[in-house]
Amino acid sequence: MSQIEVAFPERIPARLGPELTRRVLYLDEDIDDFALIEDGDEITGLRLVGPITRTARPESLIETLMQEAQGLRSVEPKRVWSSRRPSGPGSGIRADDVIRELIDAGDARVHGPGTISLRGAHADLLTVLDDMFAALSMDVAGAEHHRFPTLLGTSVLERGGYLESFPNLLLTVNRLRNTSADFERFRDHRRSGGSLNELESATIPVEYCLPPTMCYYIYDSHVGTRSDELRVLTAVGSSFRFEHRYESPLRRLWDFTIRETVWIGERDDVRRGLERYRGLVTALCDELGLAGLCESAHDPFFLADNGAAKAAAQQMIGSKTELRLFLDDDETVAAASFNQHGQHLAAQYDIGLSDGAPASTACVGIGLERFTLAFLAQHGTDPRRWPSIVARAVAAQADRPGRVAVREWVSST
Amino acid sequence: MEHAKILDRILQFLAGMPGWRGEVEADTPILENGQLDSLGIVSLMGYIEESLGVEIPESEFQFERFATPRSIADLVRDSADGSVAV
Known part of the structure; x- marks a missing residue:
């Protein structure tokens, strides 16, 4: 395995390490591993491992990386919530141990890059957590429930600009x-x-893609509509994003499940709806005894036109915030994102208010595998140690009305 | 350079943005009230750079500096190296 070190033309603040990390593995398929070279609170270069050192000019990759990092340097994330449960040294939170335990016990199985399955109570846990978010969406926020197919027309993603903004995440059919x-x-x-x-x-040109998230179906369902009334919709479904770095099962999956809720309407109604929902989700995290934080973030634009400026602007105005839950003493995982799109997406999909102006939209996406992982990392794999609200619901999975009804029918025949 | 002229150009640009809703005056809190979103900021930056010939340094990407049309005009004036094409 070959290895090479490349110095950055300028030093980067160490706090941007996660941003750089996020992008490095998309630079070239042949990068097997890498490390940021740090000097105090600055990053001075990159150590690359893999055949990349033979097949490409690392300097040109660094140039791309520098362009991507521009614009983020001065924007500090703004925190909007910190959990009641503290984190840090001595927290006892250990995601790696939990994943190993699940795999050793056969309760989780890695099927290949970016794919994992859960069984038994741990599969039920994901269902129960989704039920809780579904209750917030449908019973509190008044969302209409939808069930969407997995295949998403390429033209739908094209219309929203996804192909230009996130080509690195795209999976096609x-x-x-x-x-x-x-x-x-x-x-x-x-x-x-x-x-x-x-x-x-x-083969023929790609007609369908795998959905990167549920909300594109919702925008597509509202093309050409005009209304001032606030529309709230929710769906859960499989979502797909290519992630080069897959050696951490459950953290980064190609195939995962999102509970998504979307607001469409007048700007202030949409913003209030999203902020109220964010408050409910973070309060639920406190209720579940989860350690985490919620702070401003930005989309993983990569090589998009003005991507760095868009990311910096998002972070600056807080139009995107992320719920991050702790996986160990310091590592967090983004388990949910809360996004205000302004009128941009509604303009792309011709979704208007009654006077014809584009509506405002916002969405929340909750990554259920990541949320489940963080829950297990913080509460352990033994259901008897889980918060009672969750443990009771998991135990009651066998008594869901549909199952009870079918059991009774079978036993009566 | 004249601050008033810069402010005028910014107000004109904002009011002409596709889908812009509501009145905009010099002290309208356009970030706080959500009138200017992240893509709007990117468009505005492009306009400032191309039409006014001023590049905003990364270090000025702060909420307060984009809070109102007046603060944006201050930012353009402070960032201008020489004249502003108003």
Whole structure:
């Protein structure tokens, strides 16, 4: 394994380390690992490990990285909530131990890069946590419940500008061209031991992508509508984002579950709705005894036009805040994000107020696997040690009305 | 450079932004009331750079400096190295 060190043309404040870390592995597929080289409270360079050192000019990658880091240097995150439960040394929070325990016991299984499954009470835990957020969305915020398909039309993502803003996260869906000649060619190719990856000429342009989040279905469902009334909608579903660094199961998944809630309407109504929901989620975290914080953040724009300026502006005005829960004494994971889009997305999807002006939109996305991981890291894997509100709900999963009804029906026949 | 002219140009730009809602005056708290969102800031920065010929340094990316049209005009004036193309 080869290794190379590259000095940055200028020193970067150490607090931007997580920002740089987030981006480094998207620079080149051949970067297997890396370390930031620190000097006091500054980062002076990068140590890269992997075939990258043979196949590309690291200096050009550093140049890209520097452009991405621009604009974030002076913007400090603004904290809007800190948990009642403290964190820090002696917290006893250990995500790595918990993941190992789950895998060793067979309660979690890593199926490949970025994919993991849970079983039994730990799978039920994720369902129960989602039920709690669903209750906040539907029963408190008055959201309408939706169930969306997994395949999302590429044109829907194109319309929202996702392809330009987050090309690094995109996962697409492909299929063979529907001709007997192509199917025959495919069969012969496979019979001779050929790989799927060598069949580009037999596939058709990408019609569908895997959804990076649920809210695009919601905007697509409202194209061309006009209303001043506040619309609140919620959905849960599988979401997909490519993450190069997958060796930390549950932290960064390609395939994960989001509970998403969206507000569409007049600016002040939307903002109030989002802020109230954020208050409810953070209060629920306190109720569940979770250590965390909520602070201003920005989207992971990467190589997008004005990406650094957009990120800095988001962070400056607090249009995006993230709920971060502790995974150990100092590491946190973003378990939820609260986003105000202004009129931007409504303008893209032609969603208007009654006078024709674009509506305002906002959304909350809660990453259920990450939330579950943080919960387990903080409360342990034994359901008897979980807060009673959760333990009771997990125990009651077998008594959900649908299951009880079917059990009774089977036993009566 | 004339602060009043810079302010005037900024007010004109903001009022002409697609989808801009509500009145805007020199001391309207456009960040706090949500009139100016993050993409609006990026557009405004582009306008300041291209039309007024002033580049805003990263160190000035602070909430207070973008809080009102007047504070933005102050920022443009303070950041100008020489003249402002008003």
